Amino acid sequence: MEATEQAPLDVEAIRADFPILEREVADGRDLVYLDNAATSQTPDQVVDAIADYYRRYNSNVHRGLHELSQEASVAYEDAHDKLAEFVGGEDREEMVFTKNTTEAENLVAFAWGLNELGPGDEVVLTQMEHHASLVTWQQVAEKTGAEVKYIPITDEGYLDMDAAAEMITEDTQLVNVVHVSNTLGTVNPVGDLADIAHDHDAFIFVDGAQAAPTRPVDVQEIDADFYAFSGHKMLGPTGIGCLYGKRHLLEAMEPYLYGGMMIKKVTYEDSTWNDLPWKFEAGTPVIAQGVALAEAVDYIEDVGMEAIQAHEEELTEYAYDRLTETGDVDVYGPPGDDRGAVVSFNVDGIHAHDLSSILNDYGVAIRAGDHCTQPLHDTLGVAASARASFYLYNTREEVDALVDAVDEARDIFA
Amino acid sequence: MSMGSDMYRQQILDHYRNPRNQGELPEPTFSHEGYNPSCGDELEFDVELRDDGETIERVAFRGEGCAISQASASMLSEKLPGMTLDEVDELDRDDVLDMLGVEVTPMRIKCAVLSEKVVQDGAEIYAGEADEVDQTTTED
Numbered sequence: 001m002e003a004t005e006q007a008p009l010d011v012e013a014i015r016a017d018f019p020i021l022e023r024e025v026a027d028g029r030d031l032v033y034l035d036n037a038a039t040s041q042t043p044d045q046v047v048d049a050i051a052d053y054y055r056r057y058n059s060n061v062h063r064g065l066h067e068l069s070q071e072a073s074v075a076y077e078d079a080h081d082k083l084a085e086f087v088g089g090e091d092r093e094e095m096v097f098t099k100n101t102t103e104a105e106n107l108v109a110f111a112w113g114l115n116e117l118g119p120g121d122e123v124v125l126t127q128m129e130h131h132a133s134l135v136t137w138q139q140v141a142e143k144t145g146a147e148v149k150y151i152p153i154t155d156e157g158y159l160d161m162d163a164a165a166e167m168i169t170e171d172t173q174l175v176n177v178v179h180v181s182n183t184l185g186t187v188n189p190v191g192d193l194a195d196i197a198h199d200h201d202a203f204i205f206v207d208g209a210q211a212a213p214t215r216p217v218d219v220q221e222i223d224a225d226f227y228a229f230s231g232h233k234m235l236g237p238t239g240i241g242c243l244y245g246k247r248h249l250l251e252a253m254e255p256y257l258y259g260g261m262m263i264k265k266v267t268y269e270d271s272t273w274n275d276l277p278w279k280f281e282a283g284t285p286v287i288a289q290g291v292a293l294a295e296a297v298d299y300i301e302d303v304g305m306e307a308i309q310a311h312e313e314e315l316t317e318y319a320y321d322r323l324t325e326t327g328d329v330d331v332y333g334p335p336g337d338d339r340g341a342v343v344s345f346n347v348d349g350i351h352a353h354d355l356s357s358i359l360n361d362y363g364v365a366i367r368a369g370d371h372c373t374q375p376l377h378d379t380l381g382v383a384a385s386a387r388a389s390f391y392l393y394n395t396r397e398e399v400d401a402l403v404d405a406v407d408e409a410r411d412i413f414a
Numbered sequence: 415m416s417m418g419s420d421m422y423r424q425q426i427l428d429h430y431r432n433p434r435n436q437g438e439l440p441e442p443t444f445s446h447e448g449y450n451p452s453c454g455d456e457l458e459f460d461v462e463l464r465d466d467g468e469t470i471e472r473v474a475f476r477g478e479g480c481a482i483s484q485a486s487a488s489m490l491s492e493k494l495p496g497m498t499l500d501e502v503d504e505l506d507r508d509d510v511l512d513m514l515g516v517e518v519t520p521m522r523i524k525c526a527v528l529s530e531k532v533v534q535d536g537a538e539i540y541a542g543e544a545d546e547v548d549q550t551t552t553e554d
């Protein structure tokens with residue numbers, strides 16, 4: 001397929017690194033993969049990094065025992081530096097590897113929330129939070145007696161910042177906000193929210209699952225206290241997520257999981273904790289995944305994050321315009337020229353699941369459902385939506401394939 | 415054409431667009447509702463039994479959701495009158511798929527069988543054979 005004119009990316013060359021995109025599905029149709037907000041595809045370079053780890057230096061990471069372990073340890077530790085740097089953190093001590101974004105949320109909920117929150121305290125979320133944070137803080141509130149509040153969204157799908165300014169008060173201990181909404185595509189003003197939170201001595205946790213893969217992120221510029229994202233959404237493997245945390249906060253926090261590796265000295269009576277970030281990585285950690293994720297960061301940086309963002313914005317706007325051409329499609333969230341690379345929509349008279357079943361027949365892979373934002377779908381007044389989401393290897397032709405397949409669905413349901 | 419679009423045969427679409435027995439019964443013997451979290455499908459069935467206490471006289475349903483779940487409910491509502499609760503109890507997934515007359519992809523089986531599960535659970539609760547639950551879900 002040809003690269004788009006406006007896009008500075010060499011999409012053709014990029015696609016060559018992703019053999020899965022050559023795959024056929026649905027009895028011989030070209031795969032059109034538009035479910036990137038759920039999970040991105042993995043380039044050969046990253047697959048090779050995993051294979052190379054297992055072929056050459058697979059071992060546990062206890063430094064200095066033997067040569068393989070030495071190599072694995074260095075690679076694993078360096079991966080922390082790379083990921084810290086990727087989002088603007090200072091060094092490895094501020095970068096904890098977890099299983100995914102969800103576990104990063106839970107880490108802070110367990111290590112900080114359950115220990116520090118109590119009746120009278122408030123945690124402020126947004127109406128567009130993913131279940132990863134929403135369910136987690138709901139549970140912390142239930143267990144501690146704290147209260148959860150939700151910053152409402154406007155009709156256009158932006159956060160109501162006036163309401164935010166009123167809802168965040170002296171009682172607020174934590175603000176948890178999604179950086180880019182995985183349903184609405186809204187890019188939230190996380191820096192402004194951080195300022196409001198800090199004015200009231202509250203912490204801010206930014207859910208960067210959709211933002212870190214798609215735009216330059218600088219946690220220091222945002223002044224985020226915590227920032228979480230998932231490897232599998234940014235060309236990396238499954239099984240690894242990242243939690244950036246300000247050093248002094250991570251230092252003050254209790255561990256989340258206990259066991260080997262996270263300790264310094266253990267007696268029958270008591271134990272002391274290892275240095276950051278290892279204090280939060282109990283047991284044998286995600287070594288292969290960490291090394292591979294560092295490779296994914298290299299890949300992204302080689303292509304250039306600004307170029308990736310520009311490419312996605314162009315595709316997203318094009319998809320928004322094409323989908324809304326006919327007037328029988330509701331797209332949720334901000335206008336096409338002001339959103340992240342997701343477009344959630346419903347076609348009049350066609351349930352999202354029926355639509356996605358039919359699209360699948362044309363090789364087009366999208367997500368249909370509530371995208372782990374059930375309360376938000378309630379707010380939107382729909383049970384489900386279809387969602388197309390784009391990444392660096394997608395093309396305008398693929399957007400056209402999506403729109404054509406939607407047309408076919410219209411014909412079937414007409 | 416592969417399986418998915420094959421699901422949307424005329425018969426399915428017809429029942430989806432013009433659901434039979436949609437609405438409420440004035441005096442149902444029992445009612446029960448169900449939910450399919452994977453598609454967000456919702457169905458509520460009213461069932462009226464004959465004086466023998468075991469044969470279905472009439473049913474009505476209301477619901478919202480994907481074409482497969484709603485067509486399945488509509489078709490089941492035509493099939494149920496005249497059946498005994500024991501016969502309803504014996505219905506299984508294959509009966510529902512036969513009734514639909516299309517090949518349902520694995521991801522959509524839950525949509526297809528929701529109607530059957532709702533009526534079966536309602537009947538069991540009515541007969542005192544199952545504990546009262548507010549709502550049947552396809553995840554059980």
Ligand SMILES: Cc1ncc(COP(=O)(O)O)c(C=O)c1O
Pocket residue numbers: 037038100101102103130132178180181182207208209210230241372
């Ligand atoms: C905004 C957002 N937050 C959190 C998550 C959870 O990510 P994971 O499933 O990798 O934990 C996702 C993705 O599903 C997401 O889009």
